[in-house]
Amino acid sequence: MSSFARKLWNGRIPACFELAMYEVKANSKPAPYYVMLPRSSYLTLFTDQIRDFFEIHMETGTIDEVWFEFRGKTLKWHYPCGLLFDMCCDPSTDLPWHITVHFQSFPEKDIMRCPGVDAIESHYISVLKEADQLKHRMQVYSSLNQSQHKQLWHGLKTDNFEEFWDINKKFMEGHEGTMTFKNIPVRIYFEKRIIQKLFPSVRVENDSERDVTLHNALSNCIPELFEDLDRKTETTAVLIQGTTPPFNTPLQWLSKNMAYADNFLHICVYTNNTNS
Amino acid sequence: MATISEVEFGKCCRGLYKASNELQDGWDLIEPSESVYLSKKFIKAAPGSMQANYQIIAEVTTIECHVVYSPSYSCPVLYFTASNSEGKRLSLEDCQKLISPVYQEHLTSDFKWSFVTMQEHPVLLKPFYQLHPCHTTDFMKPLIELRNAKCVRNYVFSWLSVVLPVLGLNFRTEEYLVHFGESRRDGECDTLS
Numbered sequence: 001m002s003s004f005a006r007k008l009w010n011g012r013i014p015a016c017f018e019l020a021m022y023e024v025k026a027n028s029k030p031a032p033y034y035v036m037l038p039r040s041s042y043l044t045l046f047t048d049q050i051r052d053f054f055e056i057h058m059e060t061g062t063i064d065e066v067w068f069e070f071r072g073k074t075l076k077w078h079y080p081c082g083l084l085f086d087m088c089c090d091p092s093t094d095l096p097w098h099i100t101v102h103f104q105s106f107p108e109k110d111i112m113r114c115p116g117v118d119a120i121e122s123h124y125i126s127v128l129k130e131a132d133q134l135k136h137r138m139q140v141y142s143s144l145n146q147s148q149h150k151q152l153w154h155g156l157k158t159d160n161f162e163e164f165w166d167i168n169k170k171f172m173e174g175h176e177g178t179m180t181f182k183n184i185p186v187r188i189y190f191e192k193r194i195i196q197k198l199f200p201s202v203r204v205e206n207d208s209e210r211d212v213t214l215h216n217a218l219s220n221c222i223p224e225l226f227e228d229l230d231r232k233t234e235t236t237a238v239l240i241q242g243t244t245p246p247f248n249t250p251l252q253w254l255s256k257n258m259a260y261a262d263n264f265l266h267i268c269v270y271t272n273n274t275n276s
Numbered sequence: 277m278a279t280i281s282e283v284e285f286g287k288c289c290r291g292l293y294k295a296s297n298e299l300q301d302g303w304d305l306i307e308p309s310e311s312v313y314l315s316k317k318f319i320k321a322a323p324g325s326m327q328a329n330y331q332i333i334a335e336v337t338t339i340e341c342h343v344v345y346s347p348s349y350s351c352p353v354l355y356f357t358a359s360n361s362e363g364k365r366l367s368l369e370d371c372q373k374l375i376s377p378v379y380q381e382h383l384t385s386d387f388k389w390s391f392v393t394m395q396e397h398p399v400l401l402k403p404f405y406q407l408h409p410c411h412t413t414d415f416m417k418p419l420i421e422l423r424n425a426k427c428v429r430n431y432v433f434s435w436l437s438v439v440l441p442v443l444g445l446n447f448r449t450e451e452y453l454v455h456f457g458e459s460r461r462d463g464e465c466d467t468l469s
Contacts (some may be wrong), residue, residue, distance in 0.1 A: 112394045112403040129350045
């Protein structure tokens with residue numbers, strides 16, 4: 001695995017969890033709870049420790065399922081932490097990431113319930129399977145046994161790089177003996193939409209094979225912003241794992257080096273007039 | 277595995293929507309941007325006891341079904357929400373009870389977490405229940421046989437006729453068949469009924 005993978009794995013977002021004031025029984029505000037959130041992890045993996053920390057400040061009998069909010073926006077736990085941060089924060093002003101913790105009025109029409117760690121595992125595996133369906137027609141996932149599936153999840157859950165990558169490297173092999181994936185798992189987040197299309201790793205142009213690049217994917221999905229790169233205004237921003245790779249980077253390389261633990265490339269696109 | 281392209285899916289949805297309008301079957305076609313999906317609300321009444329010749333309705337469930345294309349699996353996927361007569365959403369366990377007894381075996385042990393799950397609706401970005409496409413294909417064999425027999429040309433129609441009964445929902449297969457002008461020869465299309 002690449003040294004890139006280890007650097008990304010070590011990428012953390014300092015987060016400061018605070019209880020919603022109107023839910024506190026006492027007049028005094030409880031101290032905040034600080035966590036370094038791994039980019040590929042999920043917020044609800046921290047629910048137990050957060051609940052234990054804040055529970056004493058709550059009236060008994062008023063506790064529903066825990067949920068999280070940032071500036072009035074409900075945070076979707078089923079997106080990896082790094083993606084959530086890239087979607088709604090500006091790293092130059094929003095660190096540490098101030099997240100409000102709620103114990104009441106779970107917004108079930110807006111976010112999925114997370115009854116426990118099993119639900120997070122189930123969600124993670126379903127996204128991973130979809131990614132493998134795109135990369136290898138699900139052949140890698142199907143070739144792994146139950147204990148290997150468990151090891152992958154356990155490595156992610158416990159933040160153990162070696163344990164996770166020992167299995168995840170199999171998902172980074174090419175499809176059927178080639179050097180590349182069949183299709184690249186990509187999701188583009190733009191103006192409250194998720195755009196997902198099929199992107200093979202190479203395309204044929206003038207009888208020769210060329211890498212499909214980040215720019216190809218963006219201009220295919222959002223032509224109004226990316227079709228004409230010369231005209232590209234500085235008001236457009238593209239973020240993958242908190243950084244902006246050069247637009248001519250091959251998708252295959254990005255997928256191998258900058259995907260999340262669920263094997264998807266999650267790409268956030270903003271314009272100045274998008275306030276997502 | 278029977279797959280379909282996104283363009284063909286769009287065409288089939290429009291065909292089915294047109295047929296549904298003529299048959300007054302209640303399917304809506306929704307085109308928020310480039311993507312297209314079908315939606316319909318079903319009302320399911322569970323019969324209760326008989327009292328003085330009147331059937332008492334024990335429970336009314338509203339099931340809203342959306343048929344959305346999955347580029348990853350290259351096939352339609354069924355998303356749904358279900359609520360009771362007071363408008364309260366049904367839990368995952370209650371939704372699993374909607375599954376027809378024939379398919380209940382899929383809900384045991386390891387399948388329980390992957391057959392019906394809560395997922396984000398890919399267009400509305402809200403929580404919905406989903407019938408997982410990789411299990412749907414397990415019982416899509418009748419569909420493939422149908423296509424081979426060239427009985428039905430609209431993929432989404434054939435797919436609905438197989439998938440809706442999984443949730444115990446009625447699909448007016450025969451009427452659509454007549455509408456599409458597909459001849460039904462004995463022995464070839466029995467899997468539809």
